[in-house]
Amino acid sequence: DSGVTQTPKHLITATGQRVTLRCSPRSGDLSVYWYQQSLDQGLQFLIQYYNGEERAKGNILERFSAQQFPDLHSELNLSSLELGDSALYFCASSVGRGQNYGYTFGSGTRLTVV
Amino acid sequence: LAKTTQPISMDSYEGQEVNITCSHNNIATNDYITWYQQFPSQGPRFIIQGYKTKVTNEVASLFIPADRKSSTLSLPRVSLSDTAVYYCLVGDVNSGNTPLVFGKGTRLSVIA
Numbered sequence: 093d094s095g096v097t098q099t100p101k102h103l104i105t106a107t108g109q110r111v112t113l114r115c116s117p118r119s120g121d122l123s124v125y126w127y128q129q130s131l132d133q134g135l136q137f138l139i140q141y142y143n144g145e146e147r148a149k150g151n152i153l154e155r156f157s158a159q160q161f162p163d164l165h166s167e168l169n170l171s172s173l174e175l176g177d178s179a180l181y182f183c184a185s186s187v188g189r190g191q192n193y194g195y196t197f198g199s200g201t202r203l204t205v206v
Numbered sequence: 207l208a209k210t211t212q213p214i215s216m217d218s219y220e221g222q223e224v225n226i227t228c229s230h231n232n233i234a235t236n237d238y239i240t241w242y243q244q245f246p247s248q249g250p251r252f253i254i255q256g257y258k259t260k261v262t263n264e265v266a267s268l269f270i271p272a273d274r275k276s277s278t279l280s281l282p283r284v285s286l287s288d289t290a291v292y293y294c295l296v297g298d299v300n301s302g303n304t305p306l307v308f309g310k311g312t313r314l315s316v317i318a
Contacts, residue, residue: 094249125305135250135293135308148305182249184306194240195306197249 095119096198098183104204110171113201117164117185123147124166125186125195126158130179141166173205210294215313224281226312228294231275236298239270239277244291244311253292254279255299281314289316 095118105111117124126138137150141160152158155173160166170177180202184195211229218224230239238257242250254261256268256277267280281288293311 094251096249127308134310137305137307140305150305150307180247184249194242194252194255195250197251200247200249202247 094196094198096183096185096196098181098198098201100201101199102202102204104206105173107173107175107205109173109205110169111173111203113168113170113181113183113203115166115168115183115185115198117166117183118196121185121187121196122164123186124160124164125184126152126166126168127182127184127197128179129182129200130176133179135182138168170203175205178203178205210296210309212292212294212309212312214310215315217315217317218284219317220285221283224284224288224314224316226279226281226292226294226314227276228279229276230294230296233274233296234298236300237274237296238299239268239274240295240297240299240306241266241268241279242293242295242308244293245289250293250308284314284316286316286318288314290314 097116099114122143125140128136138152139158140148144160155171158168180200182200184197186195240255241253244250254268258270261268269278291311291313
């Protein structure tokens with residue numbers, strides 16, 4: 093157990109639907125990062141939050157949004173889902189705003205859009 | 207972030223030492239080198255991080271030459287459970303707005 097909790101572990105939904113993925117960071121970590129991993133694209137950085145504020149944005153689609161709550165857990169919202177959104181979605185957390193001491197990743201949510 | 211180049215794949219027999227080299231010619235003064243390991247369907251796991259010379263922990267060693275344009279991850283006496291993808295990343299660890307950007311990594315296959 094890495095200390096980063098992601099729920100649900102698996103999600104199957106239909107095209108056009110909306111889903112919410114949840115992440116609880118490791119205790120004491122203020123930064124949360126979301127990554128998408130599909131077979132053909134590798135690990136793609138989506139977005140970073142630090143202590144409730146958005147810090148960096150990667151290749152996140154407009155149909156996707158995220159937020160970090162006062163208790164530091166984060167949610168990634170995916171809407172108008174397409175088949176190509178099927179992927180593993182990972183959340184990672186770190187102590188500070190940078191890479192120091194490394195990131196701790198969760199076990200991911202596998203999203204299947206049918 | 208400095209771009210990195212590493213072999214796409216490597217094979218090794220159990221018990222051998224494996225060295226994975228990463229090139230990062232454009233590494234900046236404030237950049238650190240970090241390696242991650244990823245097993246199928248799991249999140250990447252931090253292995254080791256260094257700035258210069260040599261860093262060793264219970265899992266691996268990281269060798270960084272004086273010019274810092276490359277680095278080598280050394281895994282001693284690998285076992286089948288070391289079969290995974292290994293990522294080399296370079297960046298300013300103290301920057302607040304430069305998240306980790308993963309490349310394709312090196313797929314290591316350990317053979318019995």
